[in-house]
Amino acid sequence: MTVLTAPAVLAGCLAAALSAGAAFADNSLVGFPEDHAEGLHYGTVERGNITEELYTDREAIEAAKRGEPFPSGTVITLVDYRGGDLHRYVVMEKRDGWGALSPAGTGAGDWLFREFAADGTPNPAEDGTRCMSCHRPQARQDFVFTVDRMKSVE
Ligand code: HEC
Numbered sequence: 001m002t003v004l005t006a007p008a009v010l011a012g013c014l015a016a017a018l019s020a021g022a023a024f025a026d027n028s029l030v031g032f033p034e035d036h037a038e039g040l041h042y043g044t045v046e047r048g049n050i051t052e053e054l055y056t057d058r059e060a061i062e063a064a065k066r067g068e069p070f071p072s073g074t075v076i077t078l079v080d081y082r083g084g085d086l087h088r089y090v091v092m093e094k095r096d097g098w099g100a101l102s103p104a105g106t107g108a109g110d111w112l113f114r115e116f117a118a119d120g121t122p123n124p125a126e127d128g129t130r131c132m133s134c135h136r137p138q139a140r141q142d143f144v145f146t147v148d149r150m151k152s153v154e
Contacts, residue, residue: 050082064150
């Protein structure tokens with residue numbers, strides 16, 4: 001019986017690990033962007049009752065203008081307002097070597113993604129996999145959608 005049950009136990013463990021997100025990158029490396037408000041506001045996206053304010057730093061803007069990949073250490077913060085109220089923060093951060101933390105095919109370059117509630121607490125249900133799958137088609141501009149807005153910053 002042991003021979004028959006061992007694979008079943010292993011399969012169960014694997015399913016549990018997958019459902020817990022353990023097979024994916026540890027996005028807890030991305031901290032709350034305390035300094036986003038002092039960062040450089042480079043754009044606003046409005047869609048229905050959603051308003052998104054976009055922040056990064058001067059080095060990232062200069063890289064975008066030169067058409068180069070973003071430097072290691074870049075943090076981009078999107079502050080999401082719904083009906084005028086602060087709803088959440090979504091953050092992407094790039095560090096040399098972070099790409100190796102995502103299993104092949106699930107990542108987005110050296111970026112990790114994390115979501116924070118309006119009070120700054122991280123959303124534990126969001127490991128960044130969904131974020132990365134939607135940003136991955138932007139690979140030719142280093143996985144960032146709003147590069148054109150960065151280029152138009154003075
Ligand atoms: C369904 C596709 C989709 C998903 C899922 C998604 N994003 Fe985005 N993201 C976008 C688009 C499109 C933009 C450009 C702004 C806009 O049009 O709202 C964007 C913009 C951003 C930006 C500003 C930099 C940029 O790329 O322009 C950040 C930061 C960001 N997203 C983080 C996240 C995080 C963190 C998650 C997961 C919690 C996430 N995104 C999930 C589509 C997505």
